[in-house]
Amino acid sequence: MPTKTKKTVRKKSSKQRTPKAASPLQPVLAKAGRPFARVAGRSRKLLARRPHRSFQLTRRRDYKRSLQLPGYWSFLLLVWRTLWKNWRLFGGLAVVYIVATIIVSGFGQQQSYGNLVDALKSSSGDLFKGNFGAIGQAGILLAASVSSGLTPDVTQAQSVIGALIVLFGWLSTVWLLRNTLAGHRPRLRDGLYNSGSPVLATALVSFILLVQLLPSAIAVIIYTAANASGMLDGGVSAMLIWASVVLLVLLSVYWVTSSLLALVIVTLPGMYPLRAIRAAGDLVVGRRLRFLFRILWMIVAVVVVWLVIMIPIILFDDWIKKVVPAIDWLPIVPLSIIVLSSVTLVYSSSYIYLLYRRIVDDDAAPA
Numbered sequence: 001m002p003t004k005t006k007k008t009v010r011k012k013s014s015k016q017r018t019p020k021a022a023s024p025l026q027p028v029l030a031k032a033g034r035p036f037a038r039v040a041g042r043s044r045k046l047l048a049r050r051p052h053r054s055f056q057l058t059r060r061r062d063y064k065r066s067l068q069l070p071g072y073w074s075f076l077l078l079v080w081r082t083l084w085k086n087w088r089l090f091g092g093l094a095v096v097y098i099v100a101t102i103i104v105s106g107f108g109q110q111q112s113y114g115n116l117v118d119a120l121k122s123s124s125g126d127l128f129k130g131n132f133g134a135i136g137q138a139g140i141l142l143a144a145s146v147s148s149g150l151t152p153d154v155t156q157a158q159s160v161i162g163a164l165i166v167l168f169g170w171l172s173t174v175w176l177l178r179n180t181l182a183g184h185r186p187r188l189r190d191g192l193y194n195s196g197s198p199v200l201a202t203a204l205v206s207f208i209l210l211v212q213l214l215p216s217a218i219a220v221i222i223y224t225a226a227n228a229s230g231m232l233d234g235g236v237s238a239m240l241i242w243a244s245v246v247l248l249v250l251l252s253v254y255w256v257t258s259s260l261l262a263l264v265i266v267t268l269p270g271m272y273p274l275r276a277i278r279a280a281g282d283l284v285v286g287r288r289l290r291f292l293f294r295i296l297w298m299i300v301a302v303v304v305v306w307l308v309i310m311i312p313i314i315l316f317d318d319w320i321k322k323v324v325p326a327i328d329w330l331p332i333v334p335l336s337i338i339v340l341s342s343v344t345l346v347y348s349s350s351y352i353y354l355l356y357r358r359i360v361d362d363d364a365a366p367a
Contacts, residue, residue, distance in 0.1 A: 212255035
């Protein structure tokens with residue numbers, strides 16, 4: 001006969017488990033931990049995008065990144081050909097910048113330039129004798145004129161408006177170039193009216209760029225104080241000061257390199273300043289030195305062009321006013337500086353934008 005199995009019946013426990021009451025501090029701790037969680041999430045995303053790690057040697061294979069660019073001379077000529085192809089558009093923009101600068105700041109005082117010439121001639125003595133001496137004197141006059149602006153009585157309002165004119169000159173150049181390269185045929189008035197929408201975002205990125213230059217300013221202060229106190233005469237103190245100055249300058253250069261690209265990225269529709277800074281940092285990973293060399297090459301080319309154009313103008317101004325004293329009032333040099341400044345603004349803005357386009361077209365990720 002089959003055996004009956006006894007069914008074991010579990011007795012229900014008379015004591016039921018009561019759920020633990022939530023701590024009153026738990027919501028508070030959760031809210032307090034959200035910022036730290038966001039920071040940790042952003043840090044993980046940054047590490048996923050960047051191959052470098054703090055205090056660790058990064059292998060070249062981890063950050064090597066392609067960047068196909070024309071040669072240094074070829075790229076300078078490419079920018080010039082692009083502007084010359086649309087010379088009416090960008091020439092009109094340069095004329096607008098010249099007129100706006102003259103309205104806000106004036107031509108630059110011819111009397112200030114004359115006083116500068118007289119002071120240099122009286123203080124130099126026999127230092128600038130001969131042909132090469134005249135060229136050296138013209139170079140010093142050019143440097144002093146550009147650094148002083150020949151307008152010593154500029155008010156704060158004029159300084160702010162002048163900075164806004166430069167900012168709108170940058171925005172207009174980028175907007176016109178972007179639409180021209182896209183195949184459109186924009187008008188100058190379209191660029192002047194429509195390019196100002198990201199002016200606040202661009203101003204914030206410019207402010208961040210100025211903050212990034214603070215280490216270089218601190219380096220200048222350290223060098224000036226050390227030189228005045230005689231600490232640069234030799235020894236360990238001089239070595240430490242020079243090392244500090246070099247490291248601070250390199251830190252500013254490292255930051256500013258990507259911020260120049262951010263000035264272009266922030267002009268895109270719907271772009272925010274910090275997002276533009278982040279995107280620019282991602283673009284220059286593995287390419288920072290090559291981008292920096294291109295910017296330095298542009299600066300060298302601009303300086304050479306200024307010397308080649310302005311030194312003969314200064315020499316001619318000095319000669320013609322000795323021959324015809326009646327035209328001593330004519331501000332030839334100040335007006336030439338304004339014209340060349342406007343052309344430099346348009347050209348340098350175009351150079352950086354076209355360099356940005358080349359970098360974006362080569363969208364290779366770090367190896």
